[in-house]
Amino acid sequence: xxxxxxxxxxxVGIYIASYVLNRRMExxxxxxxMASEETCASCTNYSCGIKQNMAEER
Amino acid sequence: MSMTVFFVAIVSAMLINNVVLMRFLGVCPFLxxxxxxxxxxxxxxxxxxxxxxxxxxxxxxxxxxxxxxxxTYISTIAFILVIASLVQFVEMFIKKISKKLYKALGIYLPLxxxxxxxxxxxxxxxxxxxxxxxxxxxxxxxxxxxxxGAALGFALVIFAFSSIRERLDAANVPKxxxxxxxxxxxxxxxxxxxxxxxxxx
Numbered sequence: 001x002x003x004x005x006x007x008x009x010x011x012v013g014i015y016i017a018s019y020v021l022n023r024r025m026e027x028x029x030x031x032x033x034m035a036s037e038e039t040c041a042s043c044t045n046y047s048c049g050i051k052q053n054m055a056e057e058r
Numbered sequence: 059m060s061m062t063v064f065f066v067a068i069v070s071a072m073l074i075n076n077v078v079l080m081r082f083l084g085v086c087p088f089l090x091x092x093x094x095x096x097x098x099x100x101x102x103x104x105x106x107x108x109x110x111x112x113x114x115x116x117x118x119x120x121x122x123x124x125x126x127x128x129x130t131y132i133s134t135i136a137f138i139l140v141i142a143s144l145v146q147f148v149e150m151f152i153k154k155i156s157k158k159l160y161k162a163l164g165i166y167l168p169l170x171x172x173x174x175x176x177x178x179x180x181x182x183x184x185x186x187x188x189x190x191x192x193x194x195x196x197x198x199x200x201x202x203x204x205x206x207g208a209a210l211g212f213a214l215v216i217f218a219f220s221s222i223r224e225r226l227d228a229a230n231v232p233k234x235x236x237x238x239x240x241x242x243x244x245x246x247x248x249x250x251x252x253x254x255x256x257x258x259x
Contacts, residue, residue: 003127004131007136011139015143018147021146
């Protein structure tokens with residue numbers, strides 16, 4: 001009965017752990033080429049927003 | 059199992075049932091990252107890698123965790139989370155082992171989480187019933203081949219589309235059609251061209 005919740009909970013836990021670990025790891029930013037704004041102009045989804053935020057942070 | 063099965067799986071997934079033009083999956087990166095050939099190639103490489111590894115992982119989770127416990131109804135949510143986690147791990151791994159590869163793929167990896175083609179191919183591999191036809195072990199090989207074909211199909215279409223868009227930028231297109239409208243017309247014509255391949259296999 002509880003198994004579906006356990007499986008989903010476990011995968012959510014793995015996702016959160018992987019996200020936190022990935023965030024903590026230093027990105028080699030000098031090697032990171034930002035995509036131009038043009039490439040994101042026709043895409044309004046969430047991940048394009050991430051790219052734009054990263055560009056603003058720089 | 060003969061090599062014909064693998065050949066049919068690759069050709070079918072790449073050309074006849076192309077994820078973008080025939081199944082309409084992954085249309086956002088198809089339009090959003092196809093302005094330049096370079097970005098299209100980077101996205102294709104990242105999609106190819108995650109699609110193949112994601113398909114293998116989701117296949118194994120489905121047949122070794124979800125189906126034996128009769129909880130296949132949570133497959134979609136489980137696959138989404140598995141793919142999202144996989145992308146995080148892949149990004150971490152690439153950061154660690156190769157700065158060069160990170161430079162090439164890094165920016166495109168977070169985009170892949172929202173690419174429905176990855177989830178679509180993972181779901182299709184289950185729905186096609188390869189495990190029932192060939193057994194779980196050999197079914198995994200066919201599913202992986204099919205994922206490679208789908209990824210190659212995605213790469214082929216996005217690269218061809220980006221090349222056409224680059225040429226369209228220099229072309230004398232009526233003002234009202236410039237940009238997205240003419241791109242959508244081109245995408246439609248490409249889809250019609252792929253429709254002509256139907257029935258080959």
